[in-house]
Amino acid sequence: MGYTIGQAAKKSGLSPYTLRFYEKEGLLPNIRKNSAGLRVFSQDDINWLQMIECLKGTGMSLKNIKQYLAWLNAGNTTINQRLQMFQEQKEKLKLQMQLLNKYMEKINFKIKLYTLAAQKGDMDVYKANPELEQERERIFGVDNPVR
């Protein structure tokens, strides 16, 4: 159960460059090397890479991920810091998801608008569909006519 850097790259969706970069940055400590000096990635390493993806994908910087790793390595005395970190990360993620929902509404409205405009051939869509004004105002606010 050991992967070369290329195999680990495919498994994780990252490039070999990135994996070496992460190791250089201290995000992948304890990567074994075989007798020829090649890195050997374990399943644990792959799992950890997936955790990195999760934290990175929810907006955590590599620097903060490194902090988390330091807490992991420090053992049971840092359980509360780690718990708090995940709680904060959850709040951040909730806000982010709310924001994306708002963006989704805007984009959906734009699609509605442009679908009508594409049929008509021009952007004067509100005249034929005055009911859109209500929705537009709810999503974009009073003084945003949405071009």
Add this chain to the structure above:
Amino acid sequence: MGYTIGQAAKKSGLSPYTLRFYEKEGLLPNIRKNSAGLRVFSQDDINWLQMIECLKGTGMSLKNIKQYLAWLNAGNTTINQRLQMFQEQKEKLKLQMQLLNKYMEKINFKIKLYTLAAQKGDMDVYKANPELEQERERIFGVDNPVR
């Protein structure tokens, strides 16, 4: 109804530096200047900044936002391109939201785990709560014990 760069910065949540940078990059064409040479931001400019935020926030690069702006300025002949752009952006956003939901599950599980660990004082949580194994396996996969 005109704002200084400082006021526009507050309204948009961006810094004056960023607003000047955006103008320099061609993302804010037609910003007026008053007799003293100061920029005057209109409500339309603020609205456009909010659209930029939406596109940027859903992962579009400034370069692609500039492309969209070019289509806007080109008039009705580009309605289909713009419609397609928003449709693609919507697909991207849907994937992103799915991903964030997965990350939320992972983070919630971690919070559950660390909450128990914090009570116990150590990480041997599965022994006292073997039902967690099921959930862990569903969220993280078979060969990921989740440290």
Add this chain to the structure above:
DNA sequence: ATAGCATTTAGAGCTAAGTCTAAGTCAAGC
């Protein structure tokens, strides 16, 4: 009318996160 602040410009500097280059090593297949 002067102090204090916001603004202007051109251009330099910064940060995060990779990405690549060059020169070399090594194992496997022909």
Add this chain to the structure above:
DNA sequence: GCTTGACTTAGACTTAGCTCTAAATGCTAT
């Protein structure tokens, strides 16, 4: 025994997106 291809290293380079500096100008309140 030679080629091919994946790997190694150190360190330079890239990209996106800002962020700041310096020197000058201009409004605003005392």
